[in-house]
Amino acid sequence: MADPVQSDSVHALIKEMGLTEANIERRKRIVALEAPDLKRIATLGDLIAGNVDEFTATFFDHLAKLEEEPRALLGSRALADKARRLKRDHLLAMARGEYGSKYVEQRLELGLLYSKAGLDPRVFLGAFHQLLKNVGNRAMARSQPPPLESFEAFMSLKKVAFFDIGLIVDVLVFERERVIRQQQEAIRELSTPVLQIRERLLLLPIIGVIDTHRARLITENLLRCIRDNRAKVVVMDVTGVATIDSKVANHLLQTVAAARLMGAVVIVTGLSSDVAQSLVALGIELGKLNTVGDLQGGLEEAERLLGFRMAATDAPAMSAPKEN
Amino acid sequence: MAVPILKQGDFLIASIQAALSDHDLVQLRDELSERVGRWRCRGLVIDVTALDVLDSFATRTVRGIAQTAKLRGAETVIVGIQPDVAFTMVQLGLTFDDVETALDLEEGLALLRRIVRGSFRRAH
Numbered sequence: 001m002a003d004p005v006q007s008d009s010v011h012a013l014i015k016e017m018g019l020t021e022a023n024i025e026r027r028k029r030i031v032a033l034e035a036p037d038l039k040r041i042a043t044l045g046d047l048i049a050g051n052v053d054e055f056t057a058t059f060f061d062h063l064a065k066l067e068e069e070p071r072a073l074l075g076s077r078a079l080a081d082k083a084r085r086l087k088r089d090h091l092l093a094m095a096r097g098e099y100g101s102k103y104v105e106q107r108l109e110l111g112l113l114y115s116k117a118g119l120d121p122r123v124f125l126g127a128f129h130q131l132l133k134n135v136g137n138r139a140m141a142r143s144q145p146p147p148l149e150s151f152e153a154f155m156s157l158k159k160v161a162f163f164d165i166g167l168i169v170d171v172l173v174f175e176r177e178r179v180i181r182q183q184q185e186a187i188r189e190l191s192t193p194v195l196q197i198r199e200r201l202l203l204l205p206i207i208g209v210i211d212t213h214r215a216r217l218i219t220e221n222l223l224r225c226i227r228d229n230r231a232k233v234v235v236m237d238v239t240g241v242a243t244i245d246s247k248v249a250n251h252l253l254q255t256v257a258a259a260r261l262m263g264a265v266v267i268v269t270g271l272s273s274d275v276a277q278s279l280v281a282l283g284i285e286l287g288k289l290n291t292v293g294d295l296q297g298g299l300e301e302a303e304r305l306l307g308f309r310m311a312a313t314d315a316p317a318m319s320a321p322k323e324n
Numbered sequence: 325m326a327v328p329i330l331k332q333g334d335f336l337i338a339s340i341q342a343a344l345s346d347h348d349l350v351q352l353r354d355e356l357s358e359r360v361g362r363w364r365c366r367g368l369v370i371d372v373t374a375l376d377v378l379d380s381f382a383t384r385t386v387r388g389i390a391q392t393a394k395l396r397g398a399e400t401v402i403v404g405i406q407p408d409v410a411f412t413m414v415q416l417g418l419t420f421d422d423v424e425t426a427l428d429l430e431e432g433l434a435l436l437r438r439i440v441r442g443s444f445r446r447a448h
Binding site for chain 1: 402403405406407408409410411413414415419420425426427428431432435
């Protein structure tokens with residue numbers, strides 16, 4: 001039925017989203033899907049089985065009408081066929097009364113497909129509603145059983161539908177956030193280098209947003225490097241940190257204090273005028289910080305502390321640009 | 325267990341080799357304070373390289389040692405605080421604000437020499 005690659009990613013997704021048996025049961029409780037509902041839904045079984053192709057078509061016709069959105073889904077023949085097949089299976093499964101992990105797996109497979117095709121959740125909701133409306137109309141139009149019973153059966157089916165919507169929307173959102181999670185991870189890994197720029201002098205450029213997790217990584221990384229490089233002075237450049245609030249300032253202070261415990265002096269550079277003013281306005285006590293205006297100044301101060309003295313040679317290998 | 329206290333010129337070196345009980349710490353404090361006076365030391369290095377935890381009592385005692393030694397005429401430097409220990413201490417708010425720290429024994433001794441010579445100006 002499902003190809004192995006797809007079913008692998010479905011199983012991975014089930015784990016990542018925490019869709020345990022208990023979670024599935026909870027989702028059922030949320031939509032109040034109970035035993036009497038299953039019996040009522042069973043009375044719709046024949047109707048759905050008999051018209052399954054028409055109902056499937058309702059869903060995809062509605063998508064086709066919204067020309068701008070689902071092009072990716074309908075544009076590719078293979079994807080569209082697969083989506084149609086899964087939707088058809090889904091409808092048949094909806095009336096079958098089994099909503100366990102197998103059913104959830106199938107929902108996720110379809111959800112993943114939508115997500116791959118870039119289907120907007122709102123568009124999905126619209127099309128799914130059209131489908132349900134069609135099922136409802138058909139159910140009420142029957143002569144037997146009486147309309148009231150049909151209506152109750154349809155409302156029970158609707159609970160399953162909402163159970164499904166919950167899953168599909170969760171998948172769509174989860175997959176969309178996956179990109180964000182990956183990017184955050186990438187930013188974290190990229191942006192905490194500790195560079196040795198002179199004997200016993202480290203440079204720690206910080207770029208981007210500092211949250212608690214990242215502050216911890218930065219500090220641990222720095223402390224390890226202080227030990228490994230036997231560093232005495234660290235220049236921490238925060239030019240790339242757009243905003244520093246009390247939390248971030250606190251992280252910086254902690255890093256500085258920890259470095260001091262290991263015998264290293266930290267010089268903070270690159271506090272912009274805006275940042276400095278907002279820190280003062282917030283009343284954050286940074287008196288313990290050793291600050292120098294810019295990176296160049298910080299490096300010079302660090303070299304002074306370490307006893308280096310820079311001097312220009314008489315014969316530079318590269319002549320300085322002429323100032324006009 | 326007892327902490328070996330070595331004399332090296334004008335300096336004393338106390339190298340803590342294993343986790344100390346509170347009692348051991350108090351004993352170390354008394355012993356160091358006594359020897360600083362007896363040997364007329366100018367500096368004291370406490371090496372904690374082997375420790376993987378420094379709790380609040382240990383921190384307070386070590387600070388106490390430093391203040392006592394200062395009153396008896398010797399400067400104190402703590403050396404060898406490990407990265408994990410440093411991080412944990414900072415999180416607990418134990419920052420040894422009034423005690424000098426250095427990376428290792430070599431650095432500690434160099435720092436002491438500078439302090440004693442009076443030529444070292446604290447960076448902050």
